[in-house]
Amino acid sequence: MEPTAIEATVDFHADGVQHGFLKLPHSHDQSAWGCVTIPITVVKNGEGKTALLTGGNHGDEYEGITALLNTCHQLMPNDIKGRVIILPMMNAPAVTAGTRTSPWDQGNMNRAFPGSPTGSVTEQIADYFTRYLIPQCDTALDIHSGGKTLDLIPYAASHRLENLQQADACAEGARLFGAPYQVQTTEMDATSMYDTAVEQQGKIFVTTELGGGGTSTPDSIAITQRGIHNFLVFSGILQDDYRHPPAAPVKLELPDKHCYVQSEHAGIIEFSVHLGDTIKQGDLIGKVHNIERTGTEPIPYYAERDGILLAKRHLGRIYIGDTFAVIAEPV
Numbered sequence: 001m002e003p004t005a006i007e008a009t010v011d012f013h014a015d016g017v018q019h020g021f022l023k024l025p026h027s028h029d030q031s032a033w034g035c036v037t038i039p040i041t042v043v044k045n046g047e048g049k050t051a052l053l054t055g056g057n058h059g060d061e062y063e064g065i066t067a068l069l070n071t072c073h074q075l076m077p078n079d080i081k082g083r084v085i086i087l088p089m090m091n092a093p094a095v096t097a098g099t100r101t102s103p104w105d106q107g108n109m110n111r112a113f114p115g116s117p118t119g120s121v122t123e124q125i126a127d128y129f130t131r132y133l134i135p136q137c138d139t140a141l142d143i144h145s146g147g148k149t150l151d152l153i154p155y156a157a158s159h160r161l162e163n164l165q166q167a168d169a170c171a172e173g174a175r176l177f178g179a180p181y182q183v184q185t186t187e188m189d190a191t192s193m194y195d196t197a198v199e200q201q202g203k204i205f206v207t208t209e210l211g212g213g214g215t216s217t218p219d220s221i222a223i224t225q226r227g228i229h230n231f232l233v234f235s236g237i238l239q240d241d242y243r244h245p246p247a248a249p250v251k252l253e254l255p256d257k258h259c260y261v262q263s264e265h266a267g268i269i270e271f272s273v274h275l276g277d278t279i280k281q282g283d284l285i286g287k288v289h290n291i292e293r294t295g296t297e298p299i300p301y302y303a304e305r306d307g308i309l310l311a312k313r314h315l316g317r318i319y320i321g322d323t324f325a326v327i328a329e330p331v
């Protein structure tokens with residue numbers, strides 16, 4: 001196997017709790033012989049399954065980062081059978097900078113897979129996941145949310161896969177996560193995603209979107225924390241009962257690219273709908289105001305399909321090409 005420059009300070013085969021780092025040598029203006037450090041926690045108790053839990057794949061998505069940091073210092077070996085590997089800040093340089101992508105190479109972690117051992121900082125981290133971390137796990141949970149620019153209804157999701165048995169297992173994990181919504185999704189651009197790298201290795205994978213706006217709320221953290229607990233029970237690792245949500249998740253589907261509504265104008269978006277609203281084809285979603293001059297009519301955008309408003313742009317400022325609404329279909 002091609003070597004990696006990344007070194008882990010934790011022993012993946014040792015029982016107990018270890019808090020350490022993945023260290024990637026990185027020579028730059030502020031540190032000639034420095035390294036990028038990615039915090040990692042391993043909790044292990046004997047033989048069993050392994051779950052790989054990640055947050056901060058995008059650096060401004062705080063629901064997963066926060067809930068996984070809680071998990072790192074709360075989860076005890078006696079609570080589990082098997083092993084849990086937790087990286088709350090997968091793209092640690094981006095989390096440090098408070099940005100979606102890495103300040104070192106503008107790397108978007110979820111567009112950097114499978115990565116490269118000789119590539120940029122982000123590509124090298126992605127490569128370590130592909131060749132060293134993913135192969136060690138049976139199940140993987142990657143916690144996303146909208147970040148600074150998007151806001152989403154809270155959901156756990158799985159993808160359509162050629163292996164129907166694997167797809168069913170992923171969907172079951174998403175259901176038992178216990179978020180208010182469960183989504184079966186088609187990605188706009190799946191080729192270079194972490195999701196795809198995990199699924200291609202035959203693992204059971206659940207992704208989530210649990211809020212957004214570049215912050216968290218007591219509600220979004222509670223949903224995330226409950227979901228992590230339930231995912232570890234689902235994985236056969238946490239020796240406890242499921243924490244059930246008030247109701248079974250509402251099932252939604254993102255069947256194709258037409259779910260994503262993109263602006264063809266720049267300006268200020270005025271929304272006519274709320275997250276979670278039921279939308280009919282032809283309904284006004286919002287209007288884009290021209291901010292270069294007064295006296296012009298705002299440009300209306302109408303729904304091209306029926307559905308539920310799954311996501312909306314969080315920022316008022318909008319540019320041409322921005323996805324500002326996502327309409328999911330009830331299953």
Ligand SMILES: [Zn+2]
Nearest residue numbers: 058061144145
């Ligand atoms: Zn994300």
